[in-house]
Amino acid sequence: xxxxxxxxxxxxxxxxxxxxxxxxxxxxxxxxxxxxxxxxxxxxxxxxxxxxxxxxxxxxxxxxxxxxxxxxxxxxxxxxxxxxxxxxxxxxxxxxxxxxxxxxxxxxxxxxxxxxxxxxxxxxxxxxxxxxxxxxxxxxxxxxxxxxxxxxxxxxxxxxxxxxxxxxxxxxxxxxxxxxxxxxxxxxxxxxxxxxxxxxxxxxxxxxxxxxxxxxxxxxxxxxxxxx
Numbered sequence: 001x002x003x004x005x006x007x008x009x010x011x012x013x014x015x016x017x018x019x020x021x022x023x024x025x026x027x028x029x030x031x032x033x034x035x036x037x038x039x040x041x042x043x044x045x046x047x048x049x050x051x052x053x054x055x056x057x058x059x060x061x062x063x064x065x066x067x068x069x070x071x072x073x074x075x076x077x078x079x080x081x082x083x084x085x086x087x088x089x090x091x092x093x094x095x096x097x098x099x100x101x102x103x104x105x106x107x108x109x110x111x112x113x114x115x116x117x118x119x120x121x122x123x124x125x126x127x128x129x130x131x132x133x134x135x136x137x138x139x140x141x142x143x144x145x146x147x148x149x150x151x152x153x154x155x156x157x158x159x160x161x162x163x164x165x166x167x168x169x170x171x172x173x174x175x176x177x178x179x180x181x182x183x184x185x186x187x188x189x190x191x192x193x194x195x196x197x198x199x200x201x202x203x204x205x206x207x208x209x210x211x212x213x214x215x216x217x218x219x220x221x222x223x224x225x226x227x228x
Contacts, residue, residue, distance in 0.1 A: 002032045002094050002143075003077030007067035009039040011085040012048055014187070018085055019052045027092040033076055037067040064138075065155035065163035072146070072154060081143045082164070086187035087112075089141055096180050097143045107144040107171045108178035109136065116188035118196060131179055133172050134207070138164030139186040148176065158216040161223045162206060194227065202226045 004022060008015055019034065026032050034055045038046050039062035049057045060070040072080055079101055083089065089110055090096065100108055113125035127135045142164060152170055155163045171177040191199050206219055214222075 001077035002079045002081050002097060003072075003075030003146075004032055004034045004081045004083055005068055005071035005075065006034070006036045006083050006085055007039065007064045007071070008036055008041060008045055008049075008085050009062060010041045010043040010045060012041070012043045012045045014085040015045055016048050016052075018083075018088065019049070019055055021088050023052075023054075025089070025091045025093065027095040031098075032094055035071045035075060037071040039063065039067050063157065063160050065157045065159055068163075069154045069157065072149060075146065078146050079143055080146055080149055081141065082138070083141045084139055084186065086189065087139055087141055087184055088186070089184045090182040093182075093184075096182055100143075100178055100180060101145060105176075105178040106148045107142070107176050108180055109140040109142050110180045110182055110184040112137075112140040112184045112186055114188040114191075115185055116191070118188070118191075120196060120200070121188055121191060124200075129179060129181060131177075133169065136165060136168045136172075136177075141184055142168070144171070156216070160216070160220045162210060162216075162219055165207075165210070190227075199227070 015036065022034060023029065035058060036049045036055060037058045037060055039060060046057060049055060058071060058074060060067050068082055079097060081097060111129040114121040128140055152167065156166050159166050168177065206222060209219060209222065
């Protein structure tokens with residue numbers, strides 16, 4: 001079974017669309033469970049999630065790493081699939097994930113494209129098909145076997161941002177990461193709200209800071225100051 005874990009915080013604009021999409025596009029609905037972990041929404045997100053049958057709603061302390069770890073602790077599946085509320089995996093996504101695990105690939109993601117026609121975002125998305133670590137990010141979603149996730153002790157909860165990449169870096173170090181050559185579509189809403197080049201610059205700076213050993217607190221402070 002695949003346990004799909006979606007951390008949310010005030011995602012009423014997206015979460016309903018995603019839950020319906022997952023139901024409509026899974027190849028084997030009997031082989032998935034959907035767990036939404038809310039970090040304290042005040043916009044009606046929880047009430048919306050409760051309208052969906054066969055979706056488990058959990059509440060936890062705020063913080064994506066904390067929320068995803070909490071969801072993983074309650075998951076029944078042998079495969080965990082972490083997904084953002086505004087990212088939509090390809091049709092039959094569960095089949096592709098199970099197929100990779102059967103091949104012996106215990107962790108990975110899909111290649112990704114933005115719902116934008118801006119040339120830079122189209123290029124950034126196109127680059128995600130390659131296995132370069134610099135092209136990875138949580139927006140691409142992430143699958144990992146429960147056994148491997150437990151071995152790595154889950155997401156590092158010191159990170160309030162960059163938690164996805166921190167785990168991905170550990171997987172790359174173990175040479176245990178694959179990019180499934182199917183397109184996931186994610187929202188460009190943060191780029192549209194902040195400005196494409198401004199936000200990209202901030203993301204590059206976070207990546208560089210982490211590369212040179214910046215602490216989780218330092219990354220958090222930079223993010224809060226420049227992105228919010």
